[in-house]
Amino acid sequence: MNKFLGTFVLAVLLFSCKPNNGSGKFTISGEIKGLPNQNIFLEELFFSGDRQPEVIDTAAVKDGKFELSGMAVAQGIYRLRLEKDRPVFIVINDENDLVLKADYTNLSMKTITVNSPANVLLKSFILETDSRRAVLKSSGEALKAMPVKTDSTYQAMEQAYNKGVTSYESYIIKFIDLTTNPVVAVFALGYTSNIDPDKLTGTIAGLDKRFVNNATVSNIVQQFKQIQAQVAQQKQVVKAKPQIGTQAPDLNMPTTDGKMLSLSSLKGKYVLVDFWASWCGPCRAENPNVVKAYNTYKDRNFTILGVSLDKNKTFWLEAIKTDGLPWNHISDLKQWESDAVGKYAIDGIPYNVLVDPQGKIIAEGLRGQDLEDKLAEVIK
Secondary structure (H helix, E strand, O other), rough: OOOOHHHHEEEEEEEEEOOOOOOOEEEEEEEOOOOEEEEEEEEEEEOOOOOOOOOEEEEEEEEEEEEEEEEEEEOOOEEEEEEEOEEEEEEEEEEEEEEEEEEEHHHOOOOOOOOOOOHHHHHHHHHHHHHHHHHHHHHHHHHOOOOOOHHHHHHHHHHHHHHHHHHHHHHHHHHHOOOOOOOHHHHHHHHOOOOHHHHHHHHHHHHHHHHHHHOHHHHHHHHHHHHHHHHHHHHOOOOOOOOOEEOOOOOOOEEOOOEEEEEHHHHHOOOEEEEEOOHHHHHHHHHHHHHOOOOOHHHEEEEEEEOOOOOOOHHHHHHHHHHOOOOOOEOOOHHHHHHHHHHHHOOOOOOOEEEEOEEEEEEEOOOOOHHHHHHHHHOO
16 A cells, blocks of 8 residues: 555554443544645445445544544444545544544555554555555566566466465455454455455355354355355356456446446547446545546546446445546446446456457556556556
């Protein structure tokens, strides 16, 4: 995780003094130096497809300082959303009194202070995964740059890269298996979208046994089982994702105002086809980075087509408005039964493909800094 607006998610790092099992009242006070005066909202996030983020408190930021409070029945994930700026802060309420310290001109995982066990744990996980992904990205680029794809040097590099992928996946799975905090464990599951669901079966079952009667865990376990069953069905029809270098499968679905729009109608531009949903926490956390990419390249023959796996149109529209996503959006409102899921063999979101002006896929699965780097490479 290198930049606040170019990351998968930024956890709020907090000072605190009293441990908390998540129940009862908690407060979040903070100081973000240099932040323009505006309102800040405390929202509860839900791991459920039928519940949108719910505002539970609002405060005015004055000279960068604010205080918010909420009531909770259990430990969960909350976010602080600014009224005028896109950055959001993710909070786990594992302490009764939480204090945020940050500098608005230098928002990053390393510069925000923290003293809350769950958020420290979350920070260590994100920084470690970011470091591992950077190594994988470097070795992957070196592999692609090799002029000869069959010699012993290339084969050795390819073997090392595949070993790195396996190590990365093993780290995430082991972290989820061993972490003592159920909310952090569920958050880490957001990093498994590219891991074969079959590899996660034991991990998911372990969560259910370790955190008995935890509503958040029970909910996510149930969702995983449903998704796993659906993916198994999809594998019988679609064996692999569309490959880089091939024509992107066309999509033709209703827009937010009910008109039909197809991916093929956008030929002539670079198009990031962004698969997401209002109920997908990792998708919502990634949205600020996608917004930044759009604003940087929208006048340079680039656009985005948002393809939602929502069921509820109201939630879909609210998420577009809340997250400030100004590009075209389409959805058949069939969630995992969507036509897009089969055509692109989607087994987890967020997911995206980058399509060139001729309609061919030139990259896939771009998140965080990888998205910025790829767009800078292809759009001159």
